[in-house]
Amino acid sequence: MTIKESFASKRQRARLFLIVATLVIPSVALAHAVVFPRTSSPGAYEKYVLRVPNERDVPTTRVEIHFPPELRVVSFGDVADWKLQVLTDTAKRITGAVWTGSLPKERFIEFPFVAVNPKDSARLTWPTIQTYANGEVVEWTSPDTAAKTPVSATLIASVTPAPVKVSRTSLYISLVALLFALTALGVALRPRGVDVTP
Numbered sequence: 001m002t003i004k005e006s007f008a009s010k011r012q013r014a015r016l017f018l019i020v021a022t023l024v025i026p027s028v029a030l031a032h033a034v035v036f037p038r039t040s041s042p043g044a045y046e047k048y049v050l051r052v053p054n055e056r057d058v059p060t061t062r063v064e065i066h067f068p069p070e071l072r073v074v075s076f077g078d079v080a081d082w083k084l085q086v087l088t089d090t091a092k093r094i095t096g097a098v099w100t101g102s103l104p105k106e107r108f109i110e111f112p113f114v115a116v117n118p119k120d121s122a123r124l125t126w127p128t129i130q131t132y133a134n135g136e137v138v139e140w141t142s143p144d145t146a147a148k149t150p151v152s153a154t155l156i157a158s159v160t161p162a163p164v165k166v167s168r169t170s171l172y173i174s175l176v177a178l179l180f181a182l183t184a185l186g187v188a189l190r191p192r193g194v195d196v197t198p
Helices: 003-028 169-188
Strands: 032-034 045-053 059-065 073-076 083-087 095-104 109-115 120-126 128-132 137-140 152-156
Touching: 032 152, 045 128, 059 109, 073 095, 095 109, 109 169
Parallel strands: none
Antiparallel strands: 032 045, 045 109, 059 095, 059 128, 073 109, 083 095, 120 152, 128 137
16 A cells, blocks of 8 residues: 555545544434423323433433323333332322433433323423432433423424424535535445555
8 A cells, every 4th residue: 555545545534533423423412311202192191211311431320200290100111220219299199200220321221101191282391310320410400402401391282293494504414414424435445456556
C-alpha cells in the first residue's frame, strides 16, 4: 500500500466515524425514562411499558414510578433479575411501583404493566425516579419538555392527534446525511487493489 492510499484510507475511516457519531449522538441525547404508548384511547385496557436507559458509567439500581391518579393499574409483567415492590394507598389502590436490580451502563430496560385508562380525555404524566449505584438520583419529573429530565406523558384521546409537521429542510438534511453515510460505507467496504508499482 502506498502512502497516498494509506492517507486516503485513514481519511475514509475518519469520515465514517464522523457520520456514525452524527447519527448516534442525537439518539443518545434524547434518551429519557419514557412510558409507551405515547397515545391511547379513553377506557382502554392498555399495556404500558416504562423504558429506562442507563446514561451513566455506573449501574442503575432502582427505578420508581408514580402512576397518574386517573389511571387504574391492574397487573405487572415480570422482569428478569429485577424485584418489584408495588406501592398502594390506604384504600389498597396501586399508586406506584419500585423495581430494584442492576442495569449496566449503555443498556436500557423495560418494565411492563397493564392499566385501565380514564374514560375521558386526559394527559397522563409518569413521574419517574432513577437511582444509580453511586447514590446519584435523577428525577424524570419536569413538566418542561425541553428540560434535561422531562416527565413522560401519554395523551388519552378518542381522536387521533394531528401529525407533527416536520420541516422539509430537516427531511432533506436527513436524506443527504443518510446518502453520505451509505456512500462512505460503500467506499470503506470496497475491495482494495494490489499496488504493483516497482
